[in-house]
Amino acid sequence: MLGVLFEQTADGQRYIDWLLSGLGWTLALAFFGWWIAFAVGVVVGIGRTVQNRVVAALARLYVEIFRNIPVLVQMFLWYFVLPEILPTSLGDAIKQIPPPWGSFFPALLCLGLYTAARIAEQVRAGIEALPKGQTEAASALGLGGYLSYRHVIVPQALRLIVPSLTSEVMGIYKNTSVAMTIGLMELTAQARQISEATFQTFTAFGAATLIYLALALIAYQSMMLIDRAVRIPGSTPAKDAIEPTLADDVQPGTALPHGMEVVK
């Protein structure tokens, strides 16, 4: 059934090479987009929780804008609208970027900044789930705002949110398929190209589906490993946190993951 993938294409390659090339772009977009999203998301998420109202309001504004506009629309905004609203010379320079980079960079920014808004909300929830005593203890030791966040608050908050970050990792690589709308030949775009060239629609999209599923599995397993690696010795695994019968036996304040239940 998948035999058509190994047939020669007009340009001397095999169709499977098209798919693999698409996979490469998908992975590159997801990987680099993730690091943009994580870096910006942590900063904005912290910004949501600081006492400075201007910073908190700006962080909130960021989250509301980037989280509430559909990814597809954001993709078009970065690709079609941004060059038009910039000064002409800069806009023209952007339009001159050769393919595939002319599509890749707007897609990277789009996915990175969109996912960042979602991660920021997770980070905020993680920070707010921590017992108030943690901040108080840090303050009482003379650790100022920056040192408290850097050494006490953020390290704990990030551990708390590893499970929800897993779905963001899986989200960003699935959203890479939207980049085909601005001409990036990623996995879905290649599948469509194969289906148009061979009329084997089922095979083309079936293969792409299998690849996406495999990626999901890899992402999930990697996040499980990370979760295990950063788990605090002596604390209950995060999955126990949703089982109240187990939670009842643990003293409040000693086991970190229970804070997650407190948060909305």
Place this chain on the structure above:
Amino acid sequence: MQGTASPIDRSSTIVVAENLVKRFGGFTALNDINLTVAKGEKIVLCGPSGSGKSTLIRCINHIERHDGGRIIVDGVELTDRMADINGVRSEVGMVFQSFNLFPHLSVVENCMLAPMKVRGLSRPEARERAMGLLRKVRIQGQADKYPAQLSGGQQQRVAIARALCMQPKIMLFDEPTSALDPEMVKEVLDTMVQLAADGITMVCVTHEMGFAREVADRVVFMDQGSIVEDGDPETFFRAPRTERAKGFLNQIIH
């Protein structure tokens, strides 16, 4: 162990509270509090729940901001606008009811964090100091464990060591034994008695009247946000002057 090993230096005060007022919304938690803590003094704050004892010691390191009056710690008046609140806080050790150890750091790292980041100690220096104080609270064997792997009593002793690592000029204890199982209260109290014997200035909110009797130079009794009695423990326990103090003592001694 009646009294203290080092004399109280009445000429130098570490904490001065003058007409201190703290409100939570419409509720007045502290009403016109005047309190002076001399160097080397051990004060036990007691009183019924909601009397403002915890609020008072939380005002001493500005975790709670006061709404009126003045509070001067180590010669510095605490205000909302002060730039160096962390400088003051690093001289004031605090032990909480719920320990508040940092769960993601090992016992020894809990003790090393602030000395390294606030005091600028090198890692080996901070570790050496931390191990010395963990030995003092007799928990050096657990140095590389994490807080969740320790019992409540052990955690609270680590919290005491963590505060001591900053070499504070005064130690505040906010009901340090209230969250502990009964069999663990003694190990924490013993540690505190030992600290008192070393001459550390202490303000301790506690209902452990045996501890108050043994260690305190002064017992301060609070009720409804005011200081009702302030005197030596002998007098307070034998002959409380006010009805409120009598009632309180009857309740907790059974």
